[in-house]
Amino acid sequence: MNGNWYIAAFAVVCSALSVMFDAILFFLAFIIWLFILFKKKRLGKFPITLSLVVYLTFLLYIPPIDSLKPDTDRSDVTFSGKIIRYPVKTETMLQFDFKDDDTKDTMRVMLFNLDRQNPTIATIQSGASCQIHGDLNIPESSSNPGQFDYQAYLASNGIHYEIVINSIEDISCHGSDRLNVLYTMRENIKEYIYSKFSEETGAWILALVLGDDSLISKDITELFQRWSLSHLLAISGLHIGLVVGLLYFFTVKLQLLTIEKAQYLMMIFLPIYAFLAGGAPSVLRASSMVLLVLFLRKVKRKLMITDVISIVFIMLIIFDKYIIYHIGFQFSFLVTFAIILSKKWLLSSDSLLFQMLKLSFISQLVILPIQMIYFYNFNPLSILLNVFVVPYFTFFVIPLMFLLLLISPISFLHVFMDKLFSFVHEIFLRLLQGVDTNLFYPWWNGQFPTSYIVIYYTLLIFMLAMILRDRLTRAFAYGTLLTMLLVSLMLRPYLSPYGSVTMLDIGQGDAIVIELPFRKGVFIVDAGAAISFESMEATNRNYTRVIKPFLQFQGIYEINAIIISHEDTDHAGSVKYIVDDYRVNTIMISEYYQLEEELIHKQTQGEILRVKAGQVVEIKGKMFNILAPGVDNKGSNENSLVFSISLGGRDWLFTGDIDKETEKDIIKTFPDLSVDVLKVAHHGSNTSTDPMFISAIKPNYALISVGKNNRYGHPTRDVLETLLKEQALVLRTDQAGAIIYRYSENDGTFYQFKP
Incomplete structure (x- = not known):
């Protein structure tokens, strides 16, 4: 094998890629490569056979990271085992990895609100034998395209569980290993x-x-x-x-x-x-x-x-x-x-x-x-x-x-x-x-398809090989093909006849991204932010963890319009962060929206468009039919901007956080309103979704953006029963994660990010 160990290493790489992407494409590429080397008499039968054995061995050895343990979350459980990595101790948090004696599973132990003065901390060392009392959780997974997947990250380190403890007193440890000295x-x-x-x-x-x-x-x-x-x-x-x-x-x-x-x-x-x-x-x-x-x-x-x-x-x-x-x-x-x-x-x-x-x-x-x-x-x-x-x-x-x-x-x-x-x-x-x-x-670029990876590295290897042989004309040709491949990757959205509507899962708030076919336009309907309980002010957590990663994942760098329904933080709190990072051509709001001075100052590259009921606004060839508010209803929720739009052969109605009175006014003013897809108002609160309103518009689909186990009890049983009575298919972000509607000119299909 002297001089040929790279063949075995490449076999391992192909095994890893086959596992990571669950694709046979890499195995086929490996076989073709071995065949070429054999035909050129650069490899004999023994190295080829050994390489295939290495491939199959590591295909079984390298673990897929999407395989989760079947257990569910459990509370008040006691574990016995050893600390296998040196604990990370900050001013407020303790974290370490722990191997359970019974199951042999590795778990991530977390303690917040750490008291650094407690003498028990000194006993928490690498290799220590411990008894831990806490809650066993399956780590949170990604619920949106492009979002960092904490569950997959821990799984890629061989960790499938978290133990959350409430107090340092819930840990009892003794001893350490030799590595603790280092x-x-x-x-x-x-x-x-x-x-x-x-x-x-x-x-x-x-x-x-x-x-x-x-x-x-x-x-x-x-x-x-x-x-x-x-x-x-x-x-x-x-x-x-x-x-x-x-x-x-x-x-x-x-x-x-x-x-x-x-x-x-x-x-x-x-x-x-x-x-x-x-x-x-x-x-x-x-x-x-x-x-x-x-x-x-x-x-x-x-x-x-x-x-x-x-x-x-x-x-x-x-x-x-x-x-x-x-x-x-x-x-x-x-x-x-x-x-x-x-x-x-x-x-x-x-x-x-x-x-x-x-x-x-x-x-x-x-x-x-x-x-x-x-x-x-x-x-x-x-x-x-x-x-x-x-x-x-x-x-x-x-x-x-x-x-x-x-x-x-x-x-x-x-x-x-x-x-x-x-x-x-x-x-x-x-x-x-x-x-x-x-x-x-x-x-x-957004997503990088598996096929592009294989083609990219094939072209790169050929280009470098030609450079090393001083065959610069051929090297230039391969480099040109490589550049064309990357350019095609950037152009994919502009060549695709498919558009999408994605209701992102940002918890208790709204954030919806509309992408037109051939990337003719990108619209965002609301962009909510979470509130810090310490300062009671909006944070950038939803933006940095969900909204921005999604826009990057989709390869979006310009937004044609942001439509803000009303001023509440759970609908408008992340808009200022978007305007900071992206070119936003238009911000559409109602006549009664109380616009922050900060946002006026930031939106210097585009216009701020105020609209009212009865208007039809055209942006990038799409008609936004404004249905409310027609008058000042003296409340943020009540003055939510309501509009309808046709996407993928279906009529959509976006309702913000309107109340039942506003719903009644809408069907009174627009008695022929046709709705196929309803964005349910106010996260499924019983202040909205009046049975009369639902009976009048008869939606086929009802989308609810709502936080998991939220303290408001949304969506309420009354709202769900009203929608069920009208035979509307209810899709909820707390259950499905992001809700995605992928459509062509006249038809489309709904997908749930979480299966």
Whole structure:
């Protein structure tokens, strides 16, 4: 297998993709690839047979993350088992992973409102044997397209349950394991850094030396994510190389140890540092590769670097079958393997600038599908930005972080270097924010289909192969096809004859997104926000967790109109956040809407359109028939904007939070009103949905946007019975998650996000 270990690694990759996407397409691609290699006499029968065995073995070994345990939630249960990871303790929260002795299931234990002064906290350590009393829950899953799926995230770490405890007194622990010594050492180093350095410098030392970026501000981490710079916030092979270089300098160059003894020291120290650095996949990859190379030298064996990375890849998955789902693992191995294969091309230029540009180009292209799958966008300018930012971190920031830690006992020196770094880094961050403000033009791709992944990487491999063979004309042709593939991905919504209406599940509130066929128009009907119980003000939680991810998932970057029914936070609270991030051409409100000064100030790029009953407003070829309010009803709910619109061969009625009196006025003023789909008013409250109103309009479908187990008791039994009596099919977000109507010109079908 010497020189062919990459075949086995590729077999594992195909197995993982087959499991992740539940698609046979990757198996077929693998078979075709093996057949090509066999026909070109680059592989014999034995390597091919072994590769197929590897594929089938890992197909059974790698677990699908959508398989849930059958148990339901249970309250007041006592568990016995061990803590298997060092507990995370903040000022207000305790969290750790716990393996139950009876079921052998791994569970995430959560305690909020933590009392840090309680002596019991000291007993909660890695490897401790514990008895825990709490409520067993199945983690919450995503209920909207594009929304982060916490249940799937925990499942990708082998965790299918949560235990929520009410008090620290519900935990009784004793003992610890040997790893706890290293965990304690890591915590002590962190405390030392807190005490020695300024808050800003300490945050970057923790991130770049110990792999803990929790103290770097959310704005900075999001900025780095937008520009595909997140890899710079994680410990990578560069850090391991720096650690190895420092060890070599202080031992061999200063003649403290022989080369052989220095190598033994590295073999002992690297696993310890990988652990202290948080055990990130990039650290495990880099340190494992160094250890394997050192071991091979000891046994006088030599392998190609592609064999080394392939063996490490397979070994890490054998050690932890869930690591394949870690985005850092995926990024690290993809980029490293691509760089290894492209080494000849990267070094073909004598110019450091061109080498960096090539490196950035390769790195960004190879992770582009994963970037799009996780974040739904790609910023082409990030390739160029990486050329300048990566050297800044490589030659200044990362070495300085290690140097600061080494010189920290010398007070005057580390204080001076601390201030120098803060000054320079502040300038860098301001420049980066300026670039973000003026040059951030991402490609919003939305979904990345499985077939596109296979085609993309096939074209990329052929393009790179042609570059390495110096056949630039063919390489350009493959690059053109690659670009056309990406452009087609962006153009898909504009070529699709299907539109959709999506009632998002934002809890107790309304948020509905209408997309016209061929992306001729995008409308949002209400965009509610949750209220913070501490400040009693609107928060951005619904926007950041549901609305914005959905818009990104759909590849939406411009909104033709937002129709706000009325002022209540559960209908209008997220509009200001949308206007901040998206171009909104029109905001439609009633004559009696009390518009906030803040929203008037923000809506400078589009118009604010006030309408009243009897008007017909045309936007992007769609007619909005305004039915209410006709007069000032002296109340926010009562003055809700009501309109009808035809979508997919059905007549829709959007009602805001109107009351029964308004419903009666509508059927009195518009006696011939035809309704196929009713957005039930006020989340199913009995203040609306009058039997007379429902009998008059006779809807076939009734959509209710309502929070799960809400304190208002919505929807009420009276409302449900009224709708049932008229034989309307009721669809509720608390049961179905997002409700999606996918339609063509004259027909459509309703789907529930939750099956």
